[in-house]
Amino acid sequence: MKPFVFKHFTIAQHPEVFRVGTDGVLLGALADAGNAKRILEVGAGTGLVSLMLAQRNRNADVFAVEISPAAAELAGHNFRNSPFYARMKVFQEDFKNFSSPDLFDLIVSNPPYFEENTSVKHVLARQKRELDFTALIRKSSELITPQGALSVIIPADQSADFIAISEENGFHLIHKINILGIADGVVKRQILRFSKKKSVPAEVDFIIEKSPGKFTDHYLELTKDFHVFGGK
Incomplete structure (x- = not known):
């Protein structure tokens, strides 16, 4: 697959790994990472979001967890070929089993949101087979600092469920960004x-x-x- 070229890094892509998309770009650009010293991305995919956050916050160490061996290898490759590599690391591991001696100031995720189905395309990245909302939220609550934050991008029609599960696990909504594809469109x-x-x-x-x-x-x-075309 053709690599996706950004101004300060390049994302190599692979047919077995969910490719660069608008959701990832928006999360990487809009997640509030300014004061974070330790950032964790859950579900690294190509590593796009982690790389964007590493570029935005030059004082942060950025880690990523990815269950898919192919995706973890690809993210690691993209990290190594970026100018931020010294501050980045990917773990090929099930997030439900992930542990760290140090907590994180920010956890970000573009999580799977489709229910399990018969599709075989990007199963781990898109379907809730290995990581549903409850598992993501509960594990994040164990790994985040008292002042830390969890940021996710999800379909608008699933946000009520995500918010309710978060409240049950001690996370309170503090900011919501409604994404509209086009003016006068729907969220x-x-x-x-x-x-x-x-x-x-x-x-x-x-x-x-x-x-x-x-x-x-x-x-x-x-x-x-x-984006290379960002200033045009």
């Missing part, structure tokens, strides 16, 4: 940020395109340090 995705500390949640909209094929100024500004 298809949401980026949710949770903390162990309660606060009044903030909510904003983010529009990707102002018309078909025409990115909004907001999207271009957000991705200008990543």
